[in-house]
Amino acid sequence: MTLLEFARGPALQWAAVIFVIGMLWRTLGLLLMLRSRPLSKDRKKGLAGAGVKTMFSRFLLPKVFAKRVGFQYLLGWIWHVGFVLTVFFFQVHVMFFKGLVGFGWPALPNSVVLPVAAVSLGILVILLVRRMTNPMLRYISNFNDYSSVIVTILPFATGFATFTHIGVLPYETLLALHFLSVALLLVWFPFSKLFHVITVLPSRYILGVKFWRRGVEA
């Protein structure tokens, strides 16, 4: 079995199995846990609305912090949109999903996706370097922070090298490395901070509800 056969075959298969099991395991495990009941009566109505509002208000940059976190905020937005566009709307990726679920969807032209992917990759590298060099960020970062960023960078880097045939490695090796890096991302995803994809909105909802109870509008 060649490296590419292994990567396209068992590696991706087992990674996907671990990903699906891990995601459901952690999601259901968290959902089924008992919630603590509030000890006081609600002062006013509209708790759910407040929770939903907080879920989405945090997508916008708060004016008071604009100067302090604006750069990180902007890069975060661009990176996340770039990630979604690259993963789900690049032609060869649509082919992958079509092979998996049996149907595809319209893809974006390569001339759009490739620059988007390049910018996303660049932003990830900038954010990683910033985390490593900024004393405050370095202080609050742990292994999970660094590894999650690196594990996310790898599919971008190998994907670029594969499509453009950059590097000294032959195409089939680059393609195999791309598949393997995706497999690593899938395995790492449910058990790391990347799991925020699932928890970010429920967390904001709970936060919004708690704030509302305390009379804080946020």
Next chain:
Amino acid sequence: MTKTDLTLGDRLQARGVSRRAFLKYCATTASLLALPPTMVPHIANALESQRRPSVIWLSFQECTGCSESILRSNTPSIESMIFETISLDYHHTIMAASGHQAEEARKIAMEENWGNYLVIVDGSVPTGNMGYSTTAGESNIDTLKHVAEGAAAIVCMGTCSAFGGIPYANPNPTDAVAVSDVIKDKPIVNVPGCPPIPAVMTSVLAHYLAFGELPELDHLNRPKVFYGQNIHDRCYRRPFYERGQFAESFDDEGAKKGWCLYKLGCKGPTTYNACAVLKWNEGTSFPIEAGHGCLGCSEPNFWDAGSFYNPLSTATHLDAGTVALAGAVGVGVGAAAGAAARSQQKKIKAAPAKAFTPTKAEEESQ
């Protein structure tokens, strides 16, 4: 087809091949082998003074496609000239002799040229029941071992002898193997393809005749000069790949416009061969030009490397059923984890509150 003392130069003269035509042929061979023009006189001298080397062609588990391919160039061409100027002493399909006389011809050729003859093999070698493939009552593996013993080198023509090919494909009922799995002590050059390009086959022989050694080989023992680049890199449809213009089916607008066949399963990016450069039928066309994606036939295990019609960017072992099964397992594991967490939470809540007892370290810090 027996040994002769005439040199190749003598034979060409006798056949009325002009000096100009011969040098033109040498220049073409040098070009095919990516050798500098300064090597043309060397090739001419070597070939002119070369006595016809004895060649024994062994056919095992094969379809005769490789022989058909090399014989396709039997018009007065470079390929046929080379083919006629070696002493092909044994070849099932085209030798005049048959039965015990054919086997006798092989024995004589081996005895007279012991240590110097070239063995060409097409077809894989069955290692299971010898009855799967025999010649004159001898199993293929015995014939190979016996003939290879006195060979100067072995050329594996076609994917079956080079890598096992189609007989080797799952479930491999004959326990077929490649020649290199059986013979370990002789120089082996693999010329894979299903079948290989005629010009590639004859050029490898020409190189051996001219230089007395095999050409530079890659990690799979293939001549680098022909198998050094993948088909995708030399494909005339490559610009469409770069632009993301793909044929979606074999008869859509994209296919009619000659767009890239990647989506239809073309294996060109992972297949190393000279098809896109040398082409077939005297440079007329090659599979991709004919509108079908590359099958990857010059690579090991090409038959078992997933569907011919699935793009390389798809997974081979992953499907919706596997994901659904994993989902069911995940729901079960998640529900169990949730139930365990709830039970633990309830237990903690029900337990009487304990008075705070500081540890020794906490006491000291206070």
